[in-house]
Amino acid sequence: MTVYLVGAGPGDPDLLTVKAAGLLARADVVVHDRLADPAIVKLARPEAELIDVGKRPSRPLPQATINALLVHLGRSGRTVVRLKGGDPFVFGRGGEEAMALLDAGVPFEVVPGVTSAVAVPACAGVPVTHRGLSAAVTVVTGHRRVGEEADTDWEALARVGGTLVILMGVGQRAYIAERLRAGGLASDTPVCAVMNGTRPGQRTIRTSLERLGETPIEPPATIVIGAVAGLDLLQTTDGDGAAEGADHTTGPARP
């Protein structure tokens, strides 16, 4: 009996790891959330039990319940795959699930995945690091859990000056932009927001830190702030800022 905490990658089934695909093909139970693309869950064998614990607003499933479910399933002797979007340890709460299994004495294994924080910008032509432009990348959530965690020191992040990748920050984007500017980040710092990254319906919007608050962005979106956000290595973006498909040969993309 083993529970596998598996990163499903950013959405494209081809970006699963070989190990994740193999585990899905032999799992008895797959516990997945709403971040996992439906096409990925379909890679499980037909006999597998599928349990959707997606934390939709209309049907919240507390983390403690998910933890208890994993412990219960792990003790059943079946092969359990806990499938999580991106990587289990990049804001995936995989650490909490691992601790619950550890405390319960249920063997488990962590299978890293391609993190959306890197892959989603890449699919929009944005390298999160680039020689001469960015020698550091910070991944941070924009969503604040009231009363649970101290607010992010955005002014300090502004001083770090590398690439900022903000997950779950759409609703707070005006506030974040204001604090980054207060911290000294230039108003014309390039910003790239990728909606539905690596999925059908992917859209990219280019803007600046100054205009970020008023730029129409819908969740789920990955927001990249920094010089690299001005790059478009895949030439995916047309004049009005909407993605028009990748045409790699139309010309240079220099900031």
Add this chain to the structure above:
Amino acid sequence: MTVYLVGAGPGDPDLLTVKAAGLLARADVVVHDRLADPAIVKLARPEAELIDVGKRPSRPLPQATINALLVHLGRSGRTVVRLKGGDPFVFGRGGEEAMALLDAGVPFEVVPGVTSAVAVPACAGVPVTHRGLSAAVTVVTGHRRVGEEADTDWEALARVGGTLVILMGVGQRAYIAERLRAGGLASDTPVCAVMNGTRPGQRTIRTSLERLGETPIEPPATIVIGAVAGLDLLQTTDGDGAAEGADHTTGPARP
């Protein structure tokens, strides 16, 4: 004709993406560096031409030469896989290669990979983010290219206070620790260094920011600094700090 810029992941061939494995199996040419595990290169079909451009000290191959090689190969009409350790855009210089191909009009595609910055700590039982301990993770290189890039603002990173993942920082670790402490990071901040991460010979050393400079660490190593570095979710570390293999059931691992 297409050049694929492919992330090979942290070393374990099972952590290749499904897409990367499929591309290797049909590539005519594989251009790889020394970060790619030999077992990964062997996934290429027997007829494939293998070109090692690994930047070993004894045989440096300038990036411009690699770029020109990729353009040349791309124009030959063959299917070219440029295999890079980790993810192509996380300090992989994939952006530079993409720009060279773009400028030359050679079609290319970027295939994200599992980044070592996340997967190597995970394989040592360290989640780079964890609720209540870290709401941000910064990946940064410790290696400075003299005259090319401004030095990292380590004091600002100390203020950010999330998780720091330092790549190529072994030689600079005393200097980095000193500047982080100058920036206000506590002397007893946990540090975890993982050598040969995800490979045979993986070793984990636990220390503190205060003792980092004098802790024996050999490259290649990934250094994690922050509260999460005090976690050991896989119970991999024995009393003297050396990895003894994963035994997930020996007890809780709380900071």
